[in-house]
Amino acid sequence: xxxxxxxxxxxxxxxxxxSGSQSPSGSRVNGAKLxxxxxxxxxxxxxxxxxNREFGAEVASQAGDLSEQAxxxxxxxxxxxxxxRLDILVNNAGGGxxxxxxxxxxxx
Numbered sequence: 001x002x003x004x005x006x007x008x009x010x011x012x013x014x015x016x017x018x019s020g021s022q023s024p025s026g027s028r029v030n031g032a033k034l035x036x037x038x039x040x041x042x043x044x045x046x047x048x049x050x051x052n053r054e055f056g057a058e059v060a061s062q063a064g065d066l067s068e069q070a071x072x073x074x075x076x077x078x079x080x081x082x083x084x085r086l087d088i089l090v091n092n093a094g095g096g097x098x099x100x101x102x103x104x105x106x107x108x
Contacts, residue, residue, distance in 0.1 A: 003030060003031035004030045004031065005029070005030035005031050005032035005088070006030070006031035006032070007031075008031075008032045008033070008087040008088055009032065009033045009034075009035070009079050009083040009084075009085050009086050009087050009088070010032045010033070010034055010035070010087065010088035010089070010090060011034075011035045011036075011037060011075055011076070011079055011086065011088070011089050011090070012034060012035070012036050012037070012090040012092060013037045013038065013066055013075075013089075013090065013091050013092050013093035013094075014037075014038055014091075014092035014093035014094070015034075015036035015037060015038050015043075015044060015047050015061070015092070016036075016038050016040050016043030016044060016046065016047050029051060029055050029057050032057070032087075032088065033057070033058040033059075033083045034051065034057055034058070034059045034060070035059075035060050035061065035062065035075060035078050035079040035082070035083070036048060036059060036060070036061040036062070037061070037062050037063075037064070037066060037071070037072075037075045037093065038061075038063065038066075038093060039063065039064070039065055039066075040063070041061075041063035044061035044062075044063055045061065047059075047061070048060070048061050058083070060078055060079075060082050060083075062074055062075040062078050066093050066094065067094065
């Protein structure tokens with residue numbers, strides 16, 4: 001596996017579904033340390049196990065509703081607390097609301 005991202009820490013939201021029904025593929029890991037985030041706690045654990053076993057990735061996960069304020073903060077705190085930094089965000093969670101950034105609100 002290519003190690004282009006070695007030493008980097010990435011948060012991947014929507015992780016259990018990042019590539020269909022599988023966790024993020026090894027070609028996307030590229031040596032990065034990962035923090036996975038999603039509503040699906042069981043799916044996160046499966047993705048964590050898969051990435052560690054198949055690609056030797058260092059992985060942590062945080063379950064929660066990322067549309068609320070607390071879970072994203074917990075996810076960032078997990079990344080910085082466990083791995084000491086945060087370099088990359090793969091924002092793959094959610095969907096269905098397509099509008100300009102400035103038009104979004106915290107209300108659903």
